[in-house]
Amino acid sequence: xxxxxxxxxxxxxxxxxxxxxxxxxxxxxxxxxxxxxxxxxxxxxxxxxxxxxxxxxxxxxxxxxxxxxxxxxxxxxxxxxxxxxxxxxxxxxxxxxxxxxxxxxxxxxxxxxxxxxxxxxxxxxxxxxxxxxxxxxxxxxxxxxxxxxxxxxxxxxxxxxxxxxxxxxxxxxxxxxxxxxxxxxxxxxxxxxxxxxxxxxxxxxxxxxxxxxxxxxxxxxxxxxxxxxxxxxxxxxxxxxxxxxxxxxxxxxxxxxxxxxxxxxxxxxxxxxxxxxxxxxxxxxxxxxxxxxxxxxxxxxxxxxxxxxxxxxxx
Amino acid sequence: xxxxxxxxxxxxxxxxxxxxxxxxxxxxxxxxxxxxxxxxxxxxxxxxxxxxxxxxxxxxxxxxxxxxxxxxxxxxxxxxxxxxxxxxxxxxxxxxxxxxxxxxxxxxxxxxxxxxxxxxxxxxxxxxxxxxxxxxxxxxxxxxxxxxxxxxxxxxxxxxxxxxxxxxxxxxxxxxxxxxxxxxxxxxxxxxxxxxxxxxxxxxxxxxxxxxxxxxxxxxxxxxxxxxxxxxxxxxxxxxxxxxxxxxxxxxxxxxxxxxxxxxxxxxxxxxxxxxxxxxxxxxxxxxxxxxxxxxxxxxxxxxxxxxxxxxxxxxxxxxxxxxxxxxxxxxxxxxxxxxxxxxxxxxxxxxxxxxxxxxxxxxxxxxxxxxxxxxxxxxxxxxxxxxxxxxxxxxxxxxxxxxxxxxxxxxxxxxxxxxxxxxxxxxxxxxxxxxxxxxxxxxxxxxxxxxxxxxxxxxxxxxxxxxxxxxxxxxxxxxxxxxxxxxxxxxxxxxxxxxxxxxxxxxxxxxxxxxxxxxxxxxxxxxxxxxxxxxxxxxxxxxxxxxxxxxxxxxxxxxxxxxxxxxxxxxxxxxxxxxxxxxxxxxxxxxxxxxxxxxxxxxxxxxxxxxxxxxxxxxx
Numbered sequence: 025x026x027x028x029x030x031x032x033x034x035x036x037x038x039x040x041x042x043x044x045x046x047x048x049x050x051x052x053x054x055x056x057x058x059x060x061x062x063x064x065x066x067x068x069x070x071x072x073x074x075x076x077x078x079x080x081x082x083x084x085x086x087x088x089x090x091x092x093x094x095x096x097x098x099x100x101x102x103x104x105x106x107x108x109x110x111x112x113x114x115x116x117x118x119x120x121x122x123x124x125x126x127x128x129x130x131x132x133x134x135x136x137x138x139x140x141x142x143x144x145x146x147x148x149x150x151x152x153x154x155x156x157x158x159x160x161x162x163x164x165x166x167x168x169x170x171x172x173x174x175x176x177x178x179x180x181x182x183x184x185x186x187x188x189x190x191x192x193x194x195x196x197x198x199x200x201x202x203x204x205x206x207x208x209x210x211x212x213x214x215x216x217x218x219x220x221x222x223x224x225x226x227x228x229x230x231x232x233x234x235x236x237x238x239x240x241x242x243x244x245x246x247x248x249x250x251x252x253x254x255x256x257x258x259x260x261x262x263x264x265x266x267x268x269x270x271x272x273x274x275x276x277x278x279x280x281x282x283x284x285x286x287x288x289x290x291x292x293x294x295x296x297x298x299x300x301x302x303x304x305x306x307x308x309x310x311x312x313x314x315x316x317x318x319x320x321x322x323x324x325x326x327x328x329x330x331x332x333x334x335x336x337x338x339x
Numbered sequence: 340x341x342x343x344x345x346x347x348x349x350x351x352x353x354x355x356x357x358x359x360x361x362x363x364x365x366x367x368x369x370x371x372x373x374x375x376x377x378x379x380x381x382x383x384x385x386x387x388x389x390x391x392x393x394x395x396x397x398x399x400x401x402x403x404x405x406x407x408x409x410x411x412x413x414x415x416x417x418x419x420x421x422x423x424x425x426x427x428x429x430x431x432x433x434x435x436x437x438x439x440x441x442x443x444x445x446x447x448x449x450x451x452x453x454x455x456x457x458x459x460x461x462x463x464x465x466x467x468x469x470x471x472x473x474x475x476x477x478x479x480x481x482x483x484x485x486x487x488x489x490x491x492x493x494x495x496x497x498x499x500x501x502x503x504x505x506x507x508x509x510x511x512x513x514x515x516x517x518x519x520x521x522x523x524x525x526x527x528x529x530x531x532x533x534x535x536x537x538x539x540x541x542x543x544x545x546x547x548x549x550x551x552x553x554x555x556x557x558x559x560x561x562x563x564x565x566x567x568x569x570x571x572x573x574x575x576x577x578x579x580x581x582x583x584x585x586x587x588x589x590x591x592x593x594x595x596x597x598x599x600x601x602x603x604x605x606x607x608x609x610x611x612x613x614x615x616x617x618x619x620x621x622x623x624x625x626x627x628x629x630x631x632x633x634x635x636x637x638x639x640x641x642x643x644x645x646x647x648x649x650x651x652x653x654x655x656x657x658x659x660x661x662x663x664x665x666x667x668x669x670x671x672x673x674x675x676x677x678x679x680x681x682x683x684x685x686x687x688x689x690x691x692x693x694x695x696x697x698x699x700x701x702x703x704x705x706x707x708x709x710x711x712x713x714x715x716x717x718x719x720x721x722x723x724x725x726x727x728x729x730x731x732x733x734x735x736x737x738x739x740x741x742x743x744x745x746x747x748x749x750x751x752x753x754x755x756x757x758x759x760x761x762x763x764x765x766x767x768x769x770x771x772x773x774x775x776x777x778x779x780x781x782x783x784x785x786x787x788x789x790x791x792x793x794x795x796x797x798x799x800x801x802x803x804x805x806x807x808x809x810x811x812x813x814x815x816x817x818x819x820x821x822x823x824x825x826x827x828x829x830x831x832x833x834x835x836x837x838x839x840x841x842x843x844x845x846x847x848x849x850x851x852x853x854x855x856x857x858x859x860x861x862x863x864x865x866x867x868x869x870x871x872x873x874x875x876x877x878x879x880x881x882x883x884x885x886x887x888x889x890x891x892x893x894x895x896x897x898x899x900x901x902x903x904x905x906x907x908x909x910x911x912x913x914x915x916x917x918x919x920x921x922x923x924x925x926x927x928x929x930x931x932x933x934x935x936x937x938x939x940x941x942x943x944x945x946x947x948x949x950x951x952x953x954x955x956x957x958x959x960x
Binding site: 038039043045051054146161162164165167170173174177181231235236237240241244245247248249259260277279286297301303308309312315316323334335 | 558
């Protein structure tokens, strides 16, 4: 097992390098002079030249890449000019808030999605199945940002059950209940689409498994039906559900960008959008590399979970 | 093609999606012709008019612009951008995929590595990075969304191309001296195109949503030009005071995405042949029973199958898999049920404990009695308590019949714990004991194996151990030795024979192998097209088969050391059971058949323990 984890971690190194190369190449798409892009068109030529020198932009591209990579490996992601603080500090602080939001949403969509899928499959063509299929259809068709706005309108403005936005109350907040109170709506809005997708695919994974011979064996042994569904069938279906969870985690992380904007959540997605609008490119670059790297590591843990579940995978 | 559309429109939801989408598309196409106000003319005095206000059907926005006009123009823009992005992504992605798949080797390797790297990003990070580099704007958002979706097409199309590139027609084109470009364009592309179109139809809604999303973030279309996303983005600041400005574009995005989703699902279902036959249905916990006619009286047999009829209802067709079978066993007795594949012998066996998959299986008549109690209409819980406890099954091919993710010890323990309250440790002890009973060496360590870690013979023994777990009265063995080689088969048969003698077990042994029947069974029943055609003591039936079918079947068995005897295969195939002739089902293949055989219903008749269903039997019984 330990060996397998190490092996997967080692195999992640080229992927991580690839990510830095891709981000580097995209950033070199910037039309014209990057220093001008960073400083704005009113910058004096002296400042542009100084920044070019400071950023090493006068050097050849390959050399620039390795300097940038070396800096990142020592924890130096550069400095955000719009916030005037190190990129890494800002990104890691913001990423925490995103993790709380996206993590909650991910747990919600996994649990609700699988549960809905299992019920739907076990009661195929029944009332529960039809109801779930209908809700899922709506769930996967509503843009999450629109759903978030409508939830604010209903639950915060009209019913006044939940706070409109933010992560903590400005006055007197800051504890866990306050956080949960602020988290409910954005987490649900963020989880909606992924829940629908997971429910759908879990349903078909369950239907596929329920037709297998080993389910008939379990029934022939007299295993109670509840256990046949929740034990034998679900366990086998998880083999195809877990990779879906891994993919959906990426979509949840992506959707967080919209939800953070709608709910004024102080996460990394909102930071990236602000940074793009302010042309703070070092912050964008650092944020993208950091989040992408975390996502790669997350996917390794998905693979490890898969190997724990399925003994047929060679570890 | 017409069946495709028929299937598509039988799906009401898909048809609804198609209608909604067509209405939107038509509205959008004729937008410039409609008498609408200019979407960009501001009139601050008229700002935030409610829907149905004078001259503004959907009201006005924060600058007093007509919302209906803005909505239609915005939809036009959103659809145009989304569709363009899909076309660009499909073109570039498919080109990359075809090149990688066609050339293979190193080219393929390098390209697919790059694609994998791109797919390692959560898609929006890539899109944001591209927009960050190029600057906000609708064109750049379009480029970003298209770029993010290129890897998806590249990977899908490469997979298809790799399969096609190895086919003969490509080799033939190459040998004919065609250049690479020509082969790709004239031979490969036409074959890949349908897949590209399907992939596009599933992603286009997604790309419309994504471009709208980027515009919503303020990174796409810039004022005064507005697509649906930026309309929603601009309306957000006034959402609380004037919700209609948000609701209008939001619902339009929802309608577009939902109708595309519905239509896409419909297309996929119509193209997927498995869904047509209803095969993706989940089997219920017990076989469906729709019994008509009288229930036969109880007998004193241990297990009695009485006039059982089991059918498969697939769409409008009815397959009579079991057409009135009666069989019975007494304690310690072994009954062989023999027949070709598709004769209904397995369905008969599975019907006993309600294990025929349903849908499509339905038990329509007869009874199955265990110690006189009818199992067919027994409530689920009473049936479950007997399954594996009183009547146990051994199935063919234990690699698929054992659960791949549970250790064999767990599977054995579960068989016991489903019927008896015993501790985990006790159950494990018992599992080891059972493995020893079926002569598995090193039972202590084998108990923790997964099925895939065992050999075929060993897995089959596990299957038998599982059937023995609760010391049942009856074991129904459905071709348990078919997949095994002869030496293992012999061991397993002698094991079953011992158990029968030691424990007084009754065995129903289903097989197509006369050798096995001769070795193990006291009596044998021959099944053809869902009915018993001959029954009797094994020796008597084998020595002097009365039904022509039995005789021909035995003649098919090669005899060891028998020299050059003619092996006479039976001409023709067993009948399909959805349209059985009224008379003898074997008549079309029988060389003794007379006109009468084809018309009257022949009953199973005989004296004592032998009976035959034939008007002109080979032997008198």
